[in-house]
Amino acid sequence: MQDPRDILRKTFGFPDFRGVQPQVIARVMAGANTLAVMPTGAGKSLCYQVPSLALEGTCVVVSPLIALMHDQLRAAEAVGIRAATLTSADENRDETIARFRAGELDLLYVAPERASNESFRRLLEQARLSLFAIDEAHCVSEWGHDFRPDYRLLRPLLDRFEGVPRLALTATADAHTRADIAEQLGIPQDGMIVAGFDRPNIRYAIAPRENTTRQIQDLLAEQPGPGIVYAQSRAGVDKLAATLAAGGRRVLPYHAGLDPQVRRRNQAAFVASEDMVIVATIAFGMGIDKPDVRFVAHAGLPKSIEAYYQETGRAGRDGDPAVAHLFWGADDFARARQRIGEVEPARQPGERTRLAALGALVETAGCRRRILLRHFGEDAPETCGNCDNCLSPPAAVDASVVAQKFLSAVFRTGMSFGAGYIESILLGQSTERSMTNGHEALSVFGIVSGEEAALIKPVARALLLRDALRANEHGGLEFGPGAKPILKGAADVKLVLPPKRERRGRRGAAGAGGGGGANPVGHPLFEALRAKRREIAQETGLPPYVIFHDSVLRDMALARPDTMAALGQISGVGARKLEAYGSAFLTVIREAE
Structure with missing residues (x-):
């Protein structure tokens, strides 16, 4: 032994x-x-x-x-x-x-x-x-x-x-x-x-969905390394992949509806890449062991916190900095509640608990990581220093009055109209529709103005998330079980307003998660070692990370070993890899001196 x-x-x-x-x-x-x-x-x-x-x-x-x-x-x-x-x-x-x-x-x-x-x-x-x-x-x-x-x-x-x-x-x-x-x-x-559940190298960020494509385009501009974008349907995957690819980045789709050969080819291309993005349904990810994924983005709500944890966990498996972005909408929660109503009654309480846990995660003004870890029964500090809320604390406002006004407008208009129309009524915007319906004579017409006006959209989102409002089959809003306590003042509606996010250009590796995070991208020797790894990967048909992880190349660039024995002391260089690839990488190091 x-x-x-x-x-x-x-x-x-x-x-x-x-x-x-x-x-x-x-x-x-x-x-x-x-x-x-x-x-x-x-x-x-x-x-x-x-x-x-x-x-x-x-x-x-x-x-x-x-x-x-x-x-x-x-x-x-x-x-x-x-x-x-x-x-x-x-x-x-x-x-x-x-x-x-x-x-x-x-x-x-x-x-x-x-x-x-x-x-x-x-x-x-x-x-x-x-x-x-x-x-x-x-x-x-x-x-x-x-x-x-x-x-x-x-x-x-x-x-x-x-x-x-x-x-x-x-x-x-x-x-x-x-x-x-x-x-x-x-x-x-x-x-x-x-062992615990913390992935300290992953930076968690969650934001309401505004313009999903633009939000993900911004993310791609900041993250030049490999990434996974999860969409909620096959059609959504195809559309988003095509739009993102038009921006010049190599982006391919992956879902069960693709021809099996195309699906395998796209997965193989992603596994072998150092900068490609794959847009996929949640079926993608468990089947790969790619350690250098620098970001995971969700274009919609995952099924549960467990699913979110596993899917985001496909980023940064090599230990280098990575980011996980979730973009959610109130309609995600509405659809999830509808699905819960379709499962067998015995499972419904557990599913509702899972959905409530997701609601707490996306709505919190506190540390995202703390909520994740506590969900798995692990104690966690109040702040982690590596999630959006810890890095840029959001403002929390009491929007209970605006919520009551919104619910009143839904009730007085007959629970038949969508959020956009209700907003126009509250703001007092006269339209042919509002005049025809006689809604300009209602007491709720024009009762929201000033700073309150900016809260209408997030309030509508919050009411849908909390099941105070539900969308009916025609798209109109009607009361859910959470409406009555808010109208009576027995339940508060507090909103988390994230700081305004500036659009930024492509970021280099110095930024967390960019191009491998801690990697000295642009350093001549590191880039030369990556080029040699790419060459060997193409010759052998192996993904680059199977040759050596970025962290190994980083250590080579830092230590500059000049003998096989010294190269063998680099963490991650075992005997077989030293024999197979050692001389090729030593040559690169020597030529760089």
């Missing part, structure tokens, strides 16, 4: 483990069943990769998506791990099975559908197993946001090989979901290691 730390240094090139990795690996090495909840970027894969090299036999990794498995396979092979995937998309299945039976694999990646198959169980009996690793383990829980029924069929397989330890891994699971995962996979409560 090899020492895990020796494997970490020689194979992966890292000087030591981080966070809870030592505790997780120690339990695995001792044969104990474990659930590890670790934030994205904390090195979950090392928790099974290192034991797979230290223990005799093959580690079977259950992973939810073929694309994710192939991504993980490339990264494992790049450091010298003997790995293979056994999926419907692989043409070398017979070869993989032969290698597995012969004990020639350290890692075997499979989908849950295959893992629960009886013929696969018989195959496992023909080889020595070291570990079962269940990746994205929140998929096993009906309480999780990515529930996959096939994950719940894994327990009989795991129990058949009772002597083989099992390691479940996830980045996203609240207390209820964690308990369910442990029960479904046969992991004791004392086998749970929770």
Whole structure:
């Protein structure tokens, strides 16, 4: 049995483990069943990769998506791990099975559908197993946001090989979901290691949707690195991708309605890029392991805080600065309430609680990160210093009177008109429609003026968010259950007014998240190293980050090693990569002197 730390240094090139990795690996090495909840970027894969090299036999990794498995396979092979995937998309299945039976694999990646198959169980009996690793383990829980029924069929397989330890891994699971995962996979409560959920390198920003396309164009102008933009429909993806691409940036769409070949080609282009943007439905992201995504933008409300946390967590997996922007509208909440009404009654209270949590996140004048962390049961300081509200504290105003006026106008006009018409009535704007309807004679006509006028649109948004107003099937506004307490003065309506955001031009790497954040973009040696990495990536067909992360190139540019031994001391340069790429990068460094 090899020492895990020796494997970490020689194979992966890292000087030591981080966070809870030592505790997780120690339990695995001792044969104990474990659930590890670790934030994205904390090195979950090392928790099974290192034991797979230290223990005799093959580690079977259950992973939810073929694309994710192939991504993980490339990264494992790049450091010298003997790995293979056994999926419907692989043409070398017979070869993989032969290698597995012969004990020639350290890692075997499979989908849950295959893992629960009886013929696969018989195959496992023909080889020595070291570990079962269940990746994205929140998929096993009906309480999780990515529930996959096939994950719940894994327990009989795991129990058949009772002597083989099992390691479940996830980045996203609240207390209820964690308990369910442990029960479904046969992991004791004392086998749970929770590392925390904080991603301090991600800057969170949330704003009401005004002009979504322009808002995202501004974001792209500030963020030259790779990014993901989530839209809520396939049509929305296509339209937004085309509009953004017209600005000169390489932008491609991704959704299930695309031709499979086009979808695969677009994903491969994004994975290999250093500056591309992909506009996608939420189906995109779990299937990639791209560490250098510099920003994630939501063009609409995510399904839950858990989904938001996971989707934003696809940014900055390399630990460098990244940003997460969410643009929301009151209609997002209206549609979400409608969907809740369509699910089975037993699930509705939980769904309403999830929606209320999202409402608290977008409406808060306080720290966004604090709300996120407290949602997962983690204590957090009052401020984080790296979210929009902490960096530029918003103004909070009491708009209860304007809210009462708005609700009165909705009532007195017969609950048949939209927000724009109600606004015109409150402002006293005479139109042919208002005259025809006789609404200019109402007591609410023209009762809002001055500073109150600027509050009408945010008040309408707040009333819809709080279910004080609902849009009917014809687009008219009518009262929801939250209206009465506001009209009676029993509930306040406080608004958060973010500071005016100035449009800025393209920002260099000195800004947080720009071009890799801390990366010395423009530095001749760093750029030369990136160019060499790009050249090797094209020659080998590997994504640039599989060759070396930006942080490794940054350290090379800073340390300027002049020998293979010195280059091997750079964190992230393991033995296999040193042998494969070391001389090429040393040449670049020497020529730069």
